[in-house]
Amino acid sequence: MNEWLYMAAVLIVAIGGFFVRSLSLSGAAATVLVGMAVAVSFSWQGLCLLGVFFVTSSFWSHFRHQQKQKLAEKVEKGAQRDYVQVLANGSIPAGISLISLAFPSPLWHVLFVVSLAAANADTWASEIGSVSRETPRLITTWKKVDPGTSGAVTMAGTLASYFGALLIAVVGFLLWHDVPIVTVSLFGLFGSLIDTYFGAVWQAAYRCTVCGMETEKRKHCGRQTVRIKGRDWFNNDVVNWLAIFCSIIVYFLVTKLQ
Numbered sequence: 001m002n003e004w005l006y007m008a009a010v011l012i013v014a015i016g017g018f019f020v021r022s023l024s025l026s027g028a029a030a031t032v033l034v035g036m037a038v039a040v041s042f043s044w045q046g047l048c049l050l051g052v053f054f055v056t057s058s059f060w061s062h063f064r065h066q067q068k069q070k071l072a073e074k075v076e077k078g079a080q081r082d083y084v085q086v087l088a089n090g091s092i093p094a095g096i097s098l099i100s101l102a103f104p105s106p107l108w109h110v111l112f113v114v115s116l117a118a119a120n121a122d123t124w125a126s127e128i129g130s131v132s133r134e135t136p137r138l139i140t141t142w143k144k145v146d147p148g149t150s151g152a153v154t155m156a157g158t159l160a161s162y163f164g165a166l167l168i169a170v171v172g173f174l175l176w177h178d179v180p181i182v183t184v185s186l187f188g189l190f191g192s193l194i195d196t197y198f199g200a201v202w203q204a205a206y207r208c209t210v211c212g213m214e215t216e217k218r219k220h221c222g223r224q225t226v227r228i229k230g231r232d233w234f235n236n237d238v239v240n241w242l243a244i245f246c247s248i249i250v251y252f253l254v255t256k257l258q
């Protein structure tokens, strides 16, 4: 009985996400897979937490939509998430759920909350920080850069990141009661900062040979751009996935192996 309810809830959210243009068709399909995998072990609590991530991230993606049109020149993808973006954020929470089915332990749902805290922190940071009035600075050299540049931070984005992680930690605590709110929220922020660091150091960046703009796009002004940093395959999605992975591994090492 419950399985059908979960399936219906996941389908409604994925189809809704498609209709409000938060998800492409492939993104909606990937959302269904992630939702079902999460429901397998973490049932309605897992779906609730995934829902908080999904709904708030979609909300902030549409926030100051006009201003983000300008950033669309710099970033590879827009507000409509495709399956690669959904899996970059959702494959680790979904994987933790499947692993916990095979090896039950009270550790897994806390790692699940940490992974979503990191994903949420990063999404809130990019969606809010990129439209802040401050000039962003690179996390490595502190050099001033254009809004929307990967690896850059603003005060607003960093605060947004912490509150994004805190919201997931608080909801996780309300759902499971044994989630340490402060620790989990700090690890979410940590995940987002790692994401920014990887974005600054390793993520591929390109320059347009016509207008000179630094961008994540392979093509600009009708021409192929030239790579100035990173490797072609190391895009924002790989950075996202890796940052979430690092946050759960470091959480595990720090809290469980003392």
Ligand SMILES: [Zn+2]
Residues within 6 Å of the ligand: 208, 209, 210, 211, 212, 213, 220, 221
């Ligand atoms: Zn150009």
